[in-house]
Amino acid sequence: MAIASNGPQGHLNGKVGNLVFYMLNGQPVVRLIGRKGKPSRLQLANYQEMAVTTKLLSRMAGFIKLGYGLQARGTVHNAHNLATSYHKKQALKGEYPNISIDYSKVKLSQGQLPETADLKINKLAAGLEITWDPKDGTDLKYNDSVMVMICCPETGKDQEYLNIARREEGKCFIPMHEQLLNQQLEPYISFISADGEKVSDSVYLGNLNGAGKNAAEKQQELKYQQVKTRFDQVEGSYSRQMIANYGERPKNKAFKSLEKEYQALKKQLEHLPGKPG
Template sequence: MAIASNGPQGHLNGKVGNLVFYMLNGQPVVRLIGRKGKPSILQLANYQGMAVTTKLLSRMGGFIKLGYGLQARGTVHNAHNLATSYHKKQALKGEYPNISIDYSKVKLSQGLMSETKDLKINKVSGGLEISWDPRDYADLSYNDSVMVMICCPETGKDREYLNIARRSEGKCFIPLFEEVLNQQIEPYISFISADGAMVSDSVYLGNLNGEGLNEIEKQQQVKYQQVKSRFDQLEGSYSRQLKENYGEIPKTKAFKCLEKEYKAVQKQLLHLPGKPG
């Protein structure tokens, strides 16, 4: 049952048939509910696109709040809504069921602050060094804060630094263990004014170490290793029995079964994706 708390001409709150009425950020909203039929390919692509986008943004909540918060002020949207809308439309690549993130198009902040010059990133001993032009230009100030996002797609253990340095310092250092330093890294940098009134567009600093395995490739690699492990067991048993029989093929039913499985797994292994290297 829905309630018209502001009279018959007011917005409903509750359920009427297969419609649900409610308030969202001060705005009246109505949505349809009910049993869904079998989804089309376009719907499945939309679901996967949203899932991929949500997974990306879920690991960088603090950065998104600052990076899109100014845009969200005075609107019915919040920072996460705006970031989700942008990335789902602009930062995905591939077709269903292989939709993934195009990290070169990721924008973790959007604002009116001018672009910072001479941005560079280098791998150094023990981590990453990021540098920029520290001088003041127009709306750029020495005490602007520096925000850095280090995305690690292979492990999902991203790192966000919301106030790692001041613009006047001209550089910052991100300590990373050697294991992390040698995996796929997608780094971003933004600048925000000391009073939080202005923010720059984030800048993609470029991929480090190439692209790691995606989810499908990881699954293929796991499957290959499982089959390879079984093949090694069969090969050891097959070779041992031949040796014990002085190279002659045993006539037993057990050996025939072993030989049949051995050859089948050997053939499967030849054509199975996921082989290392």
């Protein structure tokens, strides 16, 4: 049952048939509910697009709040809505069921504040160093804060720095242990005014270490390793029995079964994806 709390001409709140009425950010909204049929390929693609986008943005909530919050002011949207809309439309690649993120098109902030000139990133022994020109000739505030986001697609352990330096410093350093430092890294930098009233577009600093393995490739590697482990066990037993029998194949049933598994595993490994190297 829906309730018209503001009289018969007011917005409903509740359920009427297969319609649900409610308020969202001060705006009346109505949506259809009901049992869904079998999704089409386009619907499945849309589901995957949303899932991939949501997974990306869920790990960088603080950055998104600052990076899109100014745009959301005075609208019915919030920062996450705006970021989701942009990335779902502009930062995806591939076709269903292989939709993924195009990291070169990711925008973690959008605004009118200029970035800065001569942005560079260098991988050092103990971490990443990002440098820029603190005096690039434009009308910038030296006390602007520097925000850095390091996306780590392979582990999901992204590193978010919302106030790592001041523009006037010209550089910042991000410590990293060796294992993370050598994985796929996708770094971004933004500048935000000291009063939080202006933000720049984020700048993609470029991929480090190449593209890492996706979930499917990791699953293939795991499957290969499992089969290889079993093959090594069977091969060892097969070889020992052949040696013990002076190179002649034993005639018993157990050996025939072992030999059959040995040959099947050997053939499987020849064609199984996920082989290291």
